[in-house]
Amino acid sequence: MNRTTFFFIRLPVALSLLGHGLVRLPKLRMFSEWMVEAMEKSFLPSTLVTVWSYALPFIELILGVLLLIGYKAKYSIYAGLALMGVLIFGSTSVEDWGAIEAQLIHSVYLFALLWYVEKYSSGIPNDLKQ
Numbered sequence: 001m002n003r004t005t006f007f008f009i010r011l012p013v014a015l016s017l018l019g020h021g022l023v024r025l026p027k028l029r030m031f032s033e034w035m036v037e038a039m040e041k042s043f044l045p046s047t048l049v050t051v052w053s054y055a056l057p058f059i060e061l062i063l064g065v066l067l068l069i070g071y072k073a074k075y076s077i078y079a080g081l082a083l084m085g086v087l088i089f090g091s092t093s094v095e096d097w098g099a100i101e102a103q104l105i106h107s108v109y110l111f112a113l114l115w116y117v118e119k120y121s122s123g124i125p126n127d128l129k130q
Contacts, residue, residue: 003070009116010067013109017080018064024057031057042093052090059083077114081107 024031032053039049063083066076084107091099 009113014064014067017060018068021057021061021064028057039094044093074117077110080110
């Protein structure tokens, strides 16, 4: 596998995460208020939800960029999977099954990307696979 192939395999999920972060940053306060309201019926404390709502767009943006440029791809994929786990946990706490479907699709894509990295790691340049 070469750099170009690996780039195009990462591209969809990288752009999804990057896009999620980018569109939320200009309206960060509105996004935070929406998330706090959406999570009102959750058992999670509103202070934690507020902090998370301000951090999430930055996390998505950074992970999107890291995946896009292929920096430490394996660790970026692990971070993406961890993020999906946190998002699924939050969505489950308010029974938002529709959001969970999208988060699971991202998770499956990231898992497949990780599997691909593991399987073809001998053909991926060291600066990309770590």
